[in-house]
Amino acid sequence: MGNTLGRVSLRNVAAHKLRLALTVLAVVLGTAFLSGALMFTNMLSSTFDSAVDTALDDVDAVVRPAEGEGGIDNATFDAIRAEDGVERVNVFADVPVVVAKQDEVAIQTQLGTSRLMPYYGREEAVGDTPVLIDGSAPTAPGEVAINANGARHYGIAMREKLIVVDKDGRNELTVAGLYDDPLTQETSLVLRVGERGFLDAYTDGSTVPALTVGGGPEVVDRLRAQFPDLQVRAGTEVAEEISQQIRDALSFVSYFLVAFGLVGLLVGTFLIANTFSMIVAQRTREFALLRALGAARGQITRSVAFESALVGLIGSALGVAGGVGLVALIRAGMNSYGMALPEAGTGLSTRAVVVPIVVGTVVTVLSALAPARRAGQVRPVEAMRSGEASAPQPLRWRTVAGLALVALGVGAATYAMCWVEGATGRRAALVGVAALAAICGLFLAGPALSLPVVPPLGRVIGAPFGAVGKLASTNTRRNPRRTATTAFALMLGIALVTVIGMLGASMKRSVDDVATTEVSADFVLSGPQNGVFPLPEDLPERLTSVRGVGETVSYTQAPITVDGEFSYQLGPVGLTDVLRGDPADLISLDMVEGNSSLTGSTVIAPEEIARQRGWRVGDTLQVAGPTGAAAEATLGGLFRGSNILQSFVVSDEVAAATGARGAGRILMIGVNNDGSVDEAQLRENLEDAVRHDIVVQVRSTGDMTGEVSAMIDQMLFILYALLSLAVVIAVLGIVNTLTLSVIERRQEIGMLRAVGTQRRQIRTMITLESVQMTVYGAALGVLLGLGLGWAFLTVLEAKGLTTIVVPWPLIMAVLAGSFLVGLLAAVWPAGRAARTPPLDAIAE
Helix, strand or coil: CHHHHHHHHHHHHHHCHHHHHHHHHHHHHHHHHHHHHHHHHHHHHHHHHHHHHHHCCCCCEEEECCCCCCCEEHHHHHHHHHCCCCCEEEECCCEECEEECCCCCECCCCCCCEEEEEECCCCCCCCCCCEEEEECCCCCCCEEEEEHHHHHHCCCCCCCEEEEEECCEEEEEEEEEEEECCCCCCCCEEEEEEHHHHHHHHCCCCEECCEEEECCCCHHHHHHHHCCCCEEEEHHHHHHHHHHHHHHHHHHHHHHHHHHHHHHHHHHHHHHHHHHHHHHHHCHHHHHHHHHCCCCHHHHHHHHHHHHHHHHHHHHHHHHHHHHHHHHHHHHHHHHCCCCCCCCCCCCCHHHHHHHHHHHHHHHHHHHHHHHHHHHCCCHHHHHCCCCCCCCCCCHHHHHHHHHHHHHHHHHHHHHHHCCCCCHHHHHHHHHHHHHHHHHHHHHHHHHHHCCCHHHHHHHHHHHHCHHHHHHHHHHHHCHHHHHHHHHHHHHHHHHHHHHHHHHHHHHHHHHHHHHHHECCCEEEECCCCCCCCECCCHHHHHCCCCCEEEEEEEEEECCEECCECCEEECCEEEEEEEECCHHHCECCCEEEECCCCCCCEEEEEHHHHHHHCCCCCCEEEEECCCCCEEEEEEEEEECCCCCCCCCEEEHHHHHHCCCCCCCEEEEEEEEECCCCCHHHHHHHHHHHHHHHCCCEEECHHHHHHHHHHHHHHHHHHHHHHHHHHHHHHHHHHHHHHHHHHHHCHHHHHHHHHCCCCHHHHHHHHHHHHHHHHHHHHHHHHHHHHHHHHHHHHHHHHHCCCCCCCCHHHHHHHHHHHHHHHHHHCHHHHHHHHCCCHHHHHHC
């Protein structure tokens, strides 16, 4: 009998191809994302592994300076070269630079990089060396070789003169050669200069950053013995360490994509469970007949479980194939955004195939478990019934449990919002618990909650359509479980969209608030790449002669301690904020006590930090510079928390007294208009004054907020693109539910047609049912998203998200879109219902 039921299951699956396709598609979408995430991460890892392996291929040893030292002195460099067994020694360095043509306009490398390193020919190189495809090696001073794909992308020609700016100055280099580097993307520029030119222009003249050494495996032990103060490691060990760091950094991308894949599977789970529930209800007479013929309960249950396993296996296998397509799509998208990746295969691996297939199959089987058990409980006597045997099941205990979980979720979210003294991480975790409880609660209580909402909503929507509208409203009331489960899948997707929309809108408003309320300067001058390129030391003095420039404030960070502590401690390195001028001319500070003026030997501090250290206005503080020189400073004022100045700040005079003036880097200069010119003219004057510096950017507060807003919009675009997966699966669920409902109600629809109901009226009825479910699901999703979003953003208030914004245009668009989704989802099922032959349906 077991083999017979297995054959029955296979024939049943084959006989209902549409039902099979709709269910399989839900599994495909979820597993495709899961598989694609794993493949994409594999591809990125192999790309960077190849780059690292190539850079350190055949490198026997990597020599770095002792811990805390800035470099290896030239005497040690020469001693290593002269060491027995050492065949070749190369300078190992990678300097970030900004490149410009003769027009002094910096080449914007978008999301690529521009960097410079030493060049070695095949005879001198330790390990691999790039292959020149045009020109000659950059051996003479002032010559440079560039990756050919980058030169082609940015229109750099042979013998062209380039301006190359690093953090210490600017040099003019002539393009002597182009080399092939398949692992460097075309949006990046990798410049290589001869060793002598590198040592002269890109080191301090007395030290080198690091070395690579060739001389056989034994050279590592020999160098460790001779130079115990240096860090000497095997090239393979360093390559593995760098590769691991890259893999760790990429793990975030993997987790991010996998999370969305699991969201897709979660939404798909409800679709699959709903589908199998309807299938079991439709096949009641079939199961009863099998029971009457001697099939046991367990055999019926196993046959349905077997069908679900088959669906899961087929869908997951197709999902893996879809993952390959998804990776190709991501690559194409990155290419269009100027982030082309080197060719590194599809990232297909055993893990990327096995994990999605196992997860997709298990999720499908678990989703069908409850319907399979119900199938096994069908009694033989059900075979004698003429209609659907699925009697409505009571909702009382399910509803009570659901409402209790919703109450728990509301309580947890409220506590997280009110727990002001709690750590942000713990409060966010509480909101996560609240979200899980609320989602589970709404799933359980959904059928009961839909009864007082969906039918009245259906009557309102269906009012213009008369009797057909009333009939559609009645149909949604007949099976609240099905209505609620179908709407629930859409609710999840819409809730996520709402939360992300609130996060994005609040982030943009918070950034705008910081720029407009905290930055008081008319223009801010800063360097690219977050301070990697500090501003020229002479820039503040040069600005005083620019027409229209009034007050200027220079913001610097230098290695200065106040009462033995730095403003910011970054591992062994410490830095403290230094301001030259009145901070009020750059930043709007809310002073609690004293004033913000940093004239003379003065320090100002946030009131919270002053309270922790027991400082009071007027106290004398000990300040020390990098050479040990000390000075005394007076605490001149306390200010409330600032997003820009987050710790104590010392005056430029104090920095000079401790010998730290010039030891820091100017990160930002605020400039105010003296009133003699308008804003546009002042910007033009400033841009002309800094054009020669290449690295200085002139921005207004509007420019700064626009740049950050554009980044947030790009991030939201990616998030919405990923979230659309959940919405697509939910829409397919509605199509699936309606189609199966049409099949299940074939006799009923045939009877309606027999008594005179026209085809367009049948289509209208099914469409109205679809709209009711989608609008209900969207409205519930918006309410859930608003609640969770508000709680989450309140918790994040300590991280700078001080203003919570509800994106009403997005919400209105979602609700209007749900109406449109309902119309589109009903097109196929409504057409199928309208084509039902009346007499055939009644005869069945």
